[in-house]
Amino acid sequence: MGQPSLQLDIHVKHSDIFQALIKDQLVSDPASARGRLLAEAATLFRDKGYERTTVRDLAAAVGIQSGSLFHHFRTKEEILKAVMVETIRLNTAVMQAAVEGETESEAKLRALIRAELESINGKTGEAMAVLVYEWRSLSEVSQTEVLALRDVYEELWLTVLKRLKNEGQLNADVFIARRMLTGALSWTVTWYKPERGGLTLDGLTDQVMALLGFGGAAGAPE
Amino acid sequence: MGQPSLQLDIHVKHSDIFQALIKDQLVSDPASARGRLLAEAATLFRDKGYERTTVRDLAAAVGIQSGSLFHHFRTKEEILKAVMVETIRLNTAVMQAAVEGETESEAKLRALIRAELESINGKTGEAMAVLVYEWRSLSEVSQTEVLALRDVYEELWLTVLKRLKNEGQLNADVFIARRMLTGALSWTVTWYKPERGGLTLDGLTDQVMALLGFGGAAGAPE
DNA sequence: ATTTACAAACCAAGCGCTTGCTTGGTAATG
DNA sequence: CATTACCAAGCAAGCGCTTGGTTTGTAAAT
Numbered sequence: 059m060g061q062p063s064l065q066l067d068i069h070v071k072h073s074d075i076f077q078a079l080i081k082d083q084l085v086s087d088p089a090s091a092r093g094r095l096l097a098e099a100a101t102l103f104r105d106k107g108y109e110r111t112t113v114r115d116l117a118a119a120v121g122i123q124s125g126s127l128f129h130h131f132r133t134k135e136e137i138l139k140a141v142m143v144e145t146i147r148l149n150t151a152v153m154q155a156a157v158e159g160e161t162e163s164e165a166k167l168r169a170l171i172r173a174e175l176e177s178i179n180g181k182t183g184e185a186m187a188v189l190v191y192e193w194r195s196l197s198e199v200s201q202t203e204v205l206a207l208r209d210v211y212e213e214l215w216l217t218v219l220k221r222l223k224n225e226g227q228l229n230a231d232v233f234i235a236r237r238m239l240t241g242a243l244s245w246t247v248t249w250y251k252p253e254r255g256g257l258t259l260d261g262l263t264d265q266v267m268a269l270l271g272f273g274g275a276a277g278a279p280e
Numbered sequence: 281m282g283q284p285s286l287q288l289d290i291h292v293k294h295s296d297i298f299q300a301l302i303k304d305q306l307v308s309d310p311a312s313a314r315g316r317l318l319a320e321a322a323t324l325f326r327d328k329g330y331e332r333t334t335v336r337d338l339a340a341a342v343g344i345q346s347g348s349l350f351h352h353f354r355t356k357e358e359i360l361k362a363v364m365v366e367t368i369r370l371n372t373a374v375m376q377a378a379v380e381g382e383t384e385s386e387a388k389l390r391a392l393i394r395a396e397l398e399s400i401n402g403k404t405g406e407a408m409a410v411l412v413y414e415w416r417s418l419s420e421v422s423q424t425e426v427l428a429l430r431d432v433y434e435e436l437w438l439t440v441l442k443r444l445k446n447e448g449q450l451n452a453d454v455f456i457a458r459r460m461l462t463g464a465l466s467w468t469v470t471w472y473k474p475e476r477g478g479l480t481l482d483g484l485t486d487q488v489m490a491l492l493g494f495g496g497a498a499g500a501p502e
Numbered sequence: 503a504t505t506t507a508c509a510a511a512c513c514a515a516g517c518g519c520t521t522g523c524t525t526g527g528t529a530a531t532g
Numbered sequence: 533c534a535t536t537a538c539c540a541a542g543c544a545a546g547c548g549c550t551t552g553g554t555t556t557g558t559a560a561a562t
Contacts, residue, residue: 091511107331107416109329109332110416112548113547122512123513125513125515125549125551128549129510133549194328229490229491229493230490234484235487235491237468237471238487241465241468242461242463244463245459245460245462245467246459249459265452265453266452268451269452269456269457269460269492270492271492271493313537334521335521335522335523336522344538346522347525347538347541347542349523350523351538356522
């Protein structure tokens with residue numbers, strides 16, 4: 059399978075990127091009060107939905123009184139927004155590293171798919187799910203604000219897809235292809251359970267590539 | 281449920297199927313009080329989400345007092361469930377007709393994709409979006425109940441995909457392919473706006489087929 | 503080393519409002 | 533003349549958030 063991993067040392071570690079972002083104050087340290095709060099919020103928002111999660115639920119999960127939450131955030135919505143903003147920041151950095159780690163277009167695409175699948179189904183999965191499925195719960199002003207951040211992220215995808223299209227390796231329209239991929243990949247959060255079925259993230263990536271007509275015949279995984 | 285109805289005139293009309301289901305009491309007549317209520321509920325649930333929609337909102341949209349809702353449904357959740365159940369019933373029937381209207385595997389797949397895109401983005405779109413994105417708001421008992429109905433629907437897809445795989449026209453795993461398609465197609469509800477961009481449902485179907493490597497080079501739609 | 507000063511982090515209590523839903527009665531329908 | 537459809541009013545519970553006061557961490561001043 060075409061995946062060289064550490065080629066010289068181009069592949070930057072996930073955790074290294076994370077540390078750098080914490081240092082720059084772009085995401086909160088999960089050890090800090092704010093960081094723990096956001097992590098719990100992400101889990102709760104994904105499991106029960108933003109609206110069904112009360113500030114009392116969240117406070118109990120963190121181990122403080124409900125009123126004390128408002129020392130850290132002014133409103134409940136601000137918590138949701140913070141989860142989304144920090145998630146986008148982290149993932150943009152991760153995806154950027156993923157693209158830059160490869161040279162060929164097909165490899166870049168694979169790296170992007172693999173990275174997004176990891177974002178969705180890995181440690182940041184809760185937050186990613188919130189980002190995708192709790193969109194409507196943001197106020198309109200917050201929505202446009204978050205949307206601006208997403209554009210950077212989306213540009214990464216479009217650049218790679220455009221290259222593939224020019225090279226004749228992609229038939230469909232670039233924007234539509236990206237949107238289809240967004241849907242398909244984010245939907246995995248509802249069904250992909252690595253512990254059962256024995257399908258790894260790499261295996262899943264292979265399947266997506268196979269569906270798009272890349273990488274020849276990939277056999278059945280089961 | 282399996283009624284093939286008249287299959288000389290192969291393409292059964294959407295509206296004919298609808299009428300038949302109403303007659304069998306499997307979905308409510310949109311002219312009835314219950315039917316209007318469910319239609320309004322679907323719209324509101326999609327636009328604002330189930331939790332953000334209050335019984336007062338819903339009652340106002342229908343033009344009655346909030347308490348009067350509970351003459352038709354015992355709880356708010358029962359309304360959500362009814363929207364979902366009736367949507368699945370209708371769409372299962374529509375999809376069944378779509379598959380039976382074609383003979384070749386590729387054509388069957390195209391018909392399924394086209395039909396699901398229409399379900400999602402057409403008149404039943406509100407209800408479909410609710411079905412997909414308000415899943416968590418159902419109680420667990422209701423979830424399993426609705427899930428059983430979905431299985432029939434899903435079987436239609438899997439049968440066609442299996443045939444394609446046997447014929448060597450599909451590389452990826454059948455179950456995974458279906459799940460990817462579910463995500464990709466249902467996600468269209470968030471971005472596909474037929475009025476702008478000039479992309480028709482048929483055009484969109486072509487794009488999906490092109491992404492899967494079918495139907496040769498489909499040019500850019502824009 | 504102990505005191506002083508001060509802000510950040512948190513608690514206990516509860517306010518004002520909205521929520522889903524109930525109740526007892528009235529109007530329409532067939 | 534009973535059944536169905538609705539209204540007017542409101543209840544109990546839960547909601548996001550505020551308030552006033554107490555603890556805790558930190559660092560300079562004594």
